[in-house]
Amino acid sequence: MKMEGKVAIVTGASRGIGREIALHLARLGAKVAVNYAGSEAKANEVVAQIVEHGGEAFAVQADVANSEAVERMVKEVLERWGRVDILVNNAGITRDNLLMRMKEEEWDAVINTNLKGVFLCTKAVTRPMMKQRYGRIVNIASIVGVSGNPGQANYVAAKAGVIGLTKTAAKELASRNITVNAVAPGFITTDMTDQLSEDVRRAMLQQIPLARLGNPEDIAHVVAFLVSDGASYMTGQTIHVDGGMVM
Amino acid sequence: MADVLERVTKIIVDRLGVEESQVTLESSFKEDLGADSLDVVELVMELEDEFDMEISDEEAEKIVTVGDAVNYIKSRLS
Numbered sequence: 001m002k003m004e005g006k007v008a009i010v011t012g013a014s015r016g017i018g019r020e021i022a023l024h025l026a027r028l029g030a031k032v033a034v035n036y037a038g039s040e041a042k043a044n045e046v047v048a049q050i051v052e053h054g055g056e057a058f059a060v061q062a063d064v065a066n067s068e069a070v071e072r073m074v075k076e077v078l079e080r081w082g083r084v085d086i087l088v089n090n091a092g093i094t095r096d097n098l099l100m101r102m103k104e105e106e107w108d109a110v111i112n113t114n115l116k117g118v119f120l121c122t123k124a125v126t127r128p129m130m131k132q133r134y135g136r137i138v139n140i141a142s143i144v145g146v147s148g149n150p151g152q153a154n155y156v157a158a159k160a161g162v163i164g165l166t167k168t169a170a171k172e173l174a175s176r177n178i179t180v181n182a183v184a185p186g187f188i189t190t191d192m193t194d195q196l197s198e199d200v201r202r203a204m205l206q207q208i209p210l211a212r213l214g215n216p217e218d219i220a221h222v223v224a225f226l227v228s229d230g231a232s233y234m235t236g237q238t239i240h241v242d243g244g245m246v247m
Numbered sequence: 248m249a250d251v252l253e254r255v256t257k258i259i260v261d262r263l264g265v266e267e268s269q270v271t272l273e274s275s276f277k278e279d280l281g282a283d284s285l286d287v288v289e290l291v292m293e294l295e296d297e298f299d300m301e302i303s304d305e306e307a308e309k310i311v312t313v314g315d316a317v318n319y320i321k322s323r324l325s
Contacts, residue, residue: 127292130285130288130289130292131292172285175285176285
């Protein structure tokens with residue numbers, strides 16, 4: 001899976017799964033725009049790590065829920081590298097609460113970043129990708145977007161929305177050789193899951209046939225496959241990477 | 248600078264694979280020239296490049312016929 005000369009934008013790439021996706025695509029030879037919203041120092045670390053290993057990358061600030069910021073980001077990538085082959089919509093936030101207690105702001109914040117953000121970024125890269133007659137878009141959904149999850153009505157609704165958006169974008173853009181797929185991670189070890197109690201962890205593991213939490217690498221490898229030429233006959237799919245939790 | 252209609256016609260012929268004789272001011276992109284919605288979006292993108300202008304989504308939606316495109320471009324160039 002060589003990606004020399006390919007240009008990728010990874011949103012929310014300063015930490016967690018996005019960071020690993022950015023590092024992995026760079027390792028395969030892609031030039032990577034490392035998008036972040038607030039964590040500039042962390043994004044610069046990712047860039048430094050890529051450059052140190054002989055890759056090419058730069059950090060680009062943009063709140064994905066802001067259309068002007070998103071357009072500026074894509075423009076910056078085009079000015080620098082002249083094309084955009086790969087978009088990984090990874091940026092996401094959580095504002096968990098029970099439905100009855102969920103504030104409107106919590107709902108809006110998650111929908112705006114996790115769903116509208118995917119729409120805005122996809123829209124912004126569609127033009128250059130149509131002209132190129134080539135594009136690979138991967139949306140990071142979540143297994144809870146398929147199964148539902150108590151306490152995450154906003155997050156689940158956004159992720160289920162992303163899966164529907166993936167299918168529609170796939171149908172609209174297929175004739176221009178742009179594929180759009182989604183990856184639905186299960187429980188992945190990140191800063192977020194590190195904070196869970198032992199009891200909660202144990203309960204989670206009981207639901208996972210492969211009996212371990214996933215690593216960001218597990219997601220990055222599947223993303224790399226989906227943006228490779230090997231996956232050129234796949235579009236509109238949602239790949240579960242969850243240790244077999246939801247089948 | 249070639250006539251606006253000539254330049255628009257050339258792009259339409261290249262993009263949609265139609266005969267030049269089919270392209271008149273009255274021809275509708277979708278009804279007469281066999282374009283689908285995505286083709287029209289792409290045509291507008293190419294017109295933006297050809298005439299070095301930005302056509303907003305609102306304006307683009309009003310472009311139904313070749314004449315609409317030509318008139319819009321002329322109004323912007325003058």
